[in-house]
Amino acid sequence: MAESGSSGKDQIDVRYVARLARLNVTEEEVRTFQRQLDHILSHVRQLNSLNLSGIEPTSHARLLTNVFRKDVAKPGLDREEVLRNAPSTANEQFAVPKIVE
Amino acid sequence: MPFNVANATVHDTLKLLDSRQCTSESVVRAVLDAIRRQDGEIGAYLSVDEEDGLRQAKAADKARSEGGKGRLLGIPIAVKDVLNVRGQPCTCASLILQGYVSPYDATAVARLRAEGAILLGRVNMDEFAMGSTTENSAFKITRNPWNRDCVPGGSSGGSAASVAGGEALAALGSDTGGSIRQPAAFCGCVGLKPSYGRISRYGLTAFASSLDQIGPLTHDVRDAALLLGVMAGVDERDSSSVDLPVPDYERSLTNDLRGMKLGLPREYFVAGMDRDVEKAIRAAVEQCRALGAEIIEVSLPHTEYAVATYYVVATAEASANLARFDGVRYGFRAGGAEDPIDMYSKTRAQGFGAEVKRRIILGTYVLSSGYYDAYYLSAQKVRTLIRNDFEAAFKQCDALLAPVSPTAAYRIGEKAGNPLQMYLGDILTVTANLAGICGLSVPCGLTGGGLPVGLQILGPAFKEENILRVGHAYEQRRGAFGLAAK
Numbered sequence: 001m002a003e004s005g006s007s008g009k010d011q012i013d014v015r016y017v018a019r020l021a022r023l024n025v026t027e028e029e030v031r032t033f034q035r036q037l038d039h040i041l042s043h044v045r046q047l048n049s050l051n052l053s054g055i056e057p058t059s060h061a062r063l064l065t066n067v068f069r070k071d072v073a074k075p076g077l078d079r080e081e082v083l084r085n086a087p088s089t090a091n092e093q094f095a096v097p098k099i100v101e
Numbered sequence: 102m103p104f105n106v107a108n109a110t111v112h113d114t115l116k117l118l119d120s121r122q123c124t125s126e127s128v129v130r131a132v133l134d135a136i137r138r139q140d141g142e143i144g145a146y147l148s149v150d151e152e153d154g155l156r157q158a159k160a161a162d163k164a165r166s167e168g169g170k171g172r173l174l175g176i177p178i179a180v181k182d183v184l185n186v187r188g189q190p191c192t193c194a195s196l197i198l199q200g201y202v203s204p205y206d207a208t209a210v211a212r213l214r215a216e217g218a219i220l221l222g223r224v225n226m227d228e229f230a231m232g233s234t235t236e237n238s239a240f241k242i243t244r245n246p247w248n249r250d251c252v253p254g255g256s257s258g259g260s261a262a263s264v265a266g267g268e269a270l271a272a273l274g275s276d277t278g279g280s281i282r283q284p285a286a287f288c289g290c291v292g293l294k295p296s297y298g299r300i301s302r303y304g305l306t307a308f309a310s311s312l313d314q315i316g317p318l319t320h321d322v323r324d325a326a327l328l329l330g331v332m333a334g335v336d337e338r339d340s341s342s343v344d345l346p347v348p349d350y351e352r353s354l355t356n357d358l359r360g361m362k363l364g365l366p367r368e369y370f371v372a373g374m375d376r377d378v379e380k381a382i383r384a385a386v387e388q389c390r391a392l393g394a395e396i397i398e399v400s401l402p403h404t405e406y407a408v409a410t411y412y413v414v415a416t417a418e419a420s421a422n423l424a425r426f427d428g429v430r431y432g433f434r435a436g437g438a439e440d441p442i443d444m445y446s447k448t449r450a451q452g453f454g455a456e457v458k459r460r461i462i463l464g465t466y467v468l469s470s471g472y473y474d475a476y477y478l479s480a481q482k483v484r485t486l487i488r489n490d491f492e493a494a495f496k497q498c499d500a501l502l503a504p505v506s507p508t509a510a511y512r513i514g515e516k517a518g519n520p521l522q523m524y525l526g527d528i529l530t531v532t533a534n535l536a537g538i539c540g541l542s543v544p545c546g547l548t549g550g551g552l553p554v555g556l557q558i559l560g561p562a563f564k565e566e567n568i569l570r571v572g573h574a575y576e577q578r579r580g581a582f583g584l585a586a587k
Binding site: 012014017018019020021022023024025029032033036037039040041043044045046047048050052055056057058059060061062064067069077078081082084085086087088094096097098099 | 200201202204205297298311312337340341343405406408409410412413420424427428429430431432433434438439440441442443444445446447449450453455458459461462463465466467469475476478479480481482483484485486488520521524525534535536537562
């Protein structure tokens with residue numbers, strides 16, 4: 001694996017990754033997470049010491065197959081009850097800050 | 102007759118209810134009294150709706166007097182705060198879900214309800230089930246009933262502490278990497294992680310969808326068998342639930358282990374294990390031999406890679422699953438946002454705790470362009486190797502015996518500052534989730550310091566009857582265990 005060396009590419013860019021995850025982080029969090037995640041990733045990199053050529057990846061504990069059911073309409077959750085959990089609603093819908101001008 | 106809740110099993114209580122020696126109302130009142138008396142110290146519960154509990158109890162008593170049946174009629178069960186129960190909060194011990202009220206029942210919960218169970222109380226956990234100590238709850242810590250300076254384990258720490266502390270007859274938990282088995286071991290109760298697909302995950306707030314399973318924490322193995330039998334089975338709302346017949350698990354419980362072959366995985370007895378833990382496990386193995394089991398040594402050669410594999414797979418899935426907490430549809434929304442992206446980022450920054458943020462960032466990183474192959478794909482391949490290890494082992498034996506954790510419970514705060522050290526403690530439990538097999542934790546003695554040790558019994562996928570049989574036979578030979586039996 002190309003990433004298994006000790007180049008700068010190995011260091012996780014916490015601020016950038018947090019932005020991908022839509023998560024604001026403070027200066028202090030960046031410092032703490034940087035140290036902790038580098039530590040964790042150095043342990044994780046032991047995976048690359050194994051010869052994994054020809055091994056099939058497992059994405060699920062069991063082989064998944066498509067499950068089909070009859071296409072019949074059924075009552076869903078009660079709209080009023082669901083909207084009661086929303087921080088902001090308008091016209092029986094979830095309301096969010098303006099997206100387009 | 103007043104009902105004594107400490108160490109009361111579900112199956113014994115059902116006998117008392119059936120023979121009219123007590124009412125469900127008296128059982129629920131006894132549980133509520135125990136909570137009132139002790140929970141200020143233990144902190145197992147996040148919330149309890151007393152009025153609703155008593156209303157459910159009275160309804161159960163009325164149903165029973167009218168000839169109503171139900172395998173759990175009138176039995177109160179505490180629920181980990183990650184499972185939806187209609188009309189109850191489900192915060193996942195996170196600020197981001199504060200104020201949320203479930204509009205529906207999880208399938209496992211609906212099945213308990215259909216058999217007459219009473220859903221009483223929300224128990225504490227690590228935020229979004231991420232942690233091994235319940236210290237990551239946004240609301241409070243939970244203390245180990247055996248030693249209140251120690252953690253109860255996690256993430257189902259509230260479930261384990263409520264049962265072991267005599268504040269619940271039984272509780273539901275969830276197990277993604279050991280979150281039922283490890284707190285059960287730390288608190289000295291029984292914890293069952295069923296095979297992946299055995300119980301529907303519908304209504305379980307998702308952490309890592311390919312690893313999560315719901316399961317019971319109970320006083321004894323018979324109760325675990327009983328609750329599993331009620332909750333197991335295919336569900337059209339969870340396409341990963343498996344359409345296999347649900348055996349009568351209680352019928353598999355015997356008092357001996359004749360004809361069974363049990364394996365000891367060499368790699369699970371390693372340096373670094375607490376000596377008292379190893380002593381208790383070795384003694385339990387000898388008891389199983391005395392019960393008629395043949396003991397063999399087996400190898401799970403990729404065990405040393407399990408923690409690395411698990412923390413890549415689990416955080417990758419978590420980073421996707423937790424994307425739904427964005428302040429739009431439920432829970433908390435941060436104020437002062439200029440646009441939706443700003444709102445998501447602020448809401449998540451203020452709503453999630455440190456461990457959840459750490460895992461979201463790690464999971465996002467291992468899935469990101471340029472790192473996917475090196476981390477995520479490699480972990481998925483090692484997952485195959487770990488699964489193959491178990492397949493080979495189970496060709497030689499019916500179940501495996503091992504410790505649940507390399508140590509007993511430790512002091513509150515002891516590992517809080519070092520996430521990697523905390524993660525490494527999960528090495529003996531994460532493998533079952535990666536492989537999709539079933540596992541059971543049964544108390545098997547105390548350390549010199551007076552803390553419980555858990556014997557882990559692992560079985561092939563959908564062979565819960567094997568591990569329940571071993572656990573039950575061992576438990577009969579071991580004799581009474583628990584704080585009330587001290």
